[in-house]
Amino acid sequence: MKLNPMEIEIVRVVQKCDGVSRKALAGMTGHSQATITNITKMLIERNYVVEGDRVSSGRGRKEVLLYLNPEKFKFLGLDIGGYRIRFALADNLMRITHEREYLVDEFNEQSDILESLLEKIEQFLIDSQWNPEELDGIGIAVTGIVDKERQRVVNIPNLNTWGELDIVSRLNDRFGCRVYLDESGRTMALAEKAEGKAKDVEDFTVVHIAYGIVAGIMINGQLLRGANNVGGLLGHVTVDENAGRCMCGNYGCLENMVTYPRIESDYKEQGGTFESIVEAYQVHDKIALDVCIASGNAIGIALSNVINLFNPSVIYLGGPVFEHLPIIFEETKRTILLRANRYAAVDMKLEQSSFGHKQGMIGALSLVRNALIS
Numbered sequence: 001m002k003l004n005p006m007e008i009e010i011v012r013v014v015q016k017c018d019g020v021s022r023k024a025l026a027g028m029t030g031h032s033q034a035t036i037t038n039i040t041k042m043l044i045e046r047n048y049v050v051e052g053d054r055v056s057s058g059r060g061r062k063e064v065l066l067y068l069n070p071e072k073f074k075f076l077g078l079d080i081g082g083y084r085i086r087f088a089l090a091d092n093l094m095r096i097t098h099e100r101e102y103l104v105d106e107f108n109e110q111s112d113i114l115e116s117l118l119e120k121i122e123q124f125l126i127d128s129q130w131n132p133e134e135l136d137g138i139g140i141a142v143t144g145i146v147d148k149e150r151q152r153v154v155n156i157p158n159l160n161t162w163g164e165l166d167i168v169s170r171l172n173d174r175f176g177c178r179v180y181l182d183e184s185g186r187t188m189a190l191a192e193k194a195e196g197k198a199k200d201v202e203d204f205t206v207v208h209i210a211y212g213i214v215a216g217i218m219i220n221g222q223l224l225r226g227a228n229n230v231g232g233l234l235g236h237v238t239v240d241e242n243a244g245r246c247m248c249g250n251y252g253c254l255e256n257m258v259t260y261p262r263i264e265s266d267y268k269e270q271g272g273t274f275e276s277i278v279e280a281y282q283v284h285d286k287i288a289l290d291v292c293i294a295s296g297n298a299i300g301i302a303l304s305n306v307i308n309l310f311n312p313s314v315i316y317l318g319g320p321v322f323e324h325l326p327i328i329f330e331e332t333k334r335t336i337l338l339r340a341n342r343y344a345a346v347d348m349k350l351e352q353s354s355f356g357h358k359q360g361m362i363g364a365l366s367l368v369r370n371a372l373i374s
Ligand SMILES: [Zn+2]
Pocket: 235, 236, 246, 247, 248, 249, 250, 253, 255, 256
């Protein structure tokens, strides 16, 4: 069952207050007490809102406080990367109850990509025993360029045809709930702020390096977007102008030097003989260590520029590059200490991000939860 705009308004205030009387709700929203009584009655019957403690209002009569039912809301998050697409279902405490992942190639082979996506979502909901009618909202995080105003994907690297898709309208038509779209670096920053280590941090950056690089920059508690919603494009910051040409047209972009597949191929090109760089790293193979140190150096150069421009108090790093090859994390830190302005770097912390490979899913879920009820 879906909520109408007035019900959503009440739900947001109840969520914000965490215990509020009907009388106070009327005062805060400007609706009459009769209207509030009717709406809250409906919300309680439908289990969105629950009654809690009875408190004195000061004139004898006690009033019941209303709370949001933490398990009621049902959100679907879609994390669309350049290599994998992940689905996740969660309640409004962002507890993921079901998840599934696909390779993007499974979609690229379809003539109607969106229809294929919709069918897989429907099957996922059936397998998870979730009724699509009960979905309260869908959040989509995309590793690419997003037009935030028009809620359209502009470009996804490696997925050329996805840029023309009206994914928000199609999902809205099929599932009848609100659908929100944003770039995944920004949603990862939302996840860190809402659910992770950055709850009390106003100036921070989240960086995730897997098959691509995404970053979300929070300044004074606000996400950096820029005039065309392209701000924070860390993967295409120039790190070494003498390095190879990136698919964006520029030379020596960070993303052209350090992604998970790039590190792997650098290791092989330099004569590495192990099956993977991770395997070689575990036995301290010299070539693997050299590749990791060069990668950490490149990331450190790019982040030193971020630090000098935005002066974050924490940078959260995540993704398989850091998880499987921790020396890259250490080399990144060392390079920052050498290169970033010492007044900006002196107190700055470099930490692992909170959710590992789930950062994108929690990001997509945080996007819809924040938009609907926070
Ligand atoms: Zn580039």
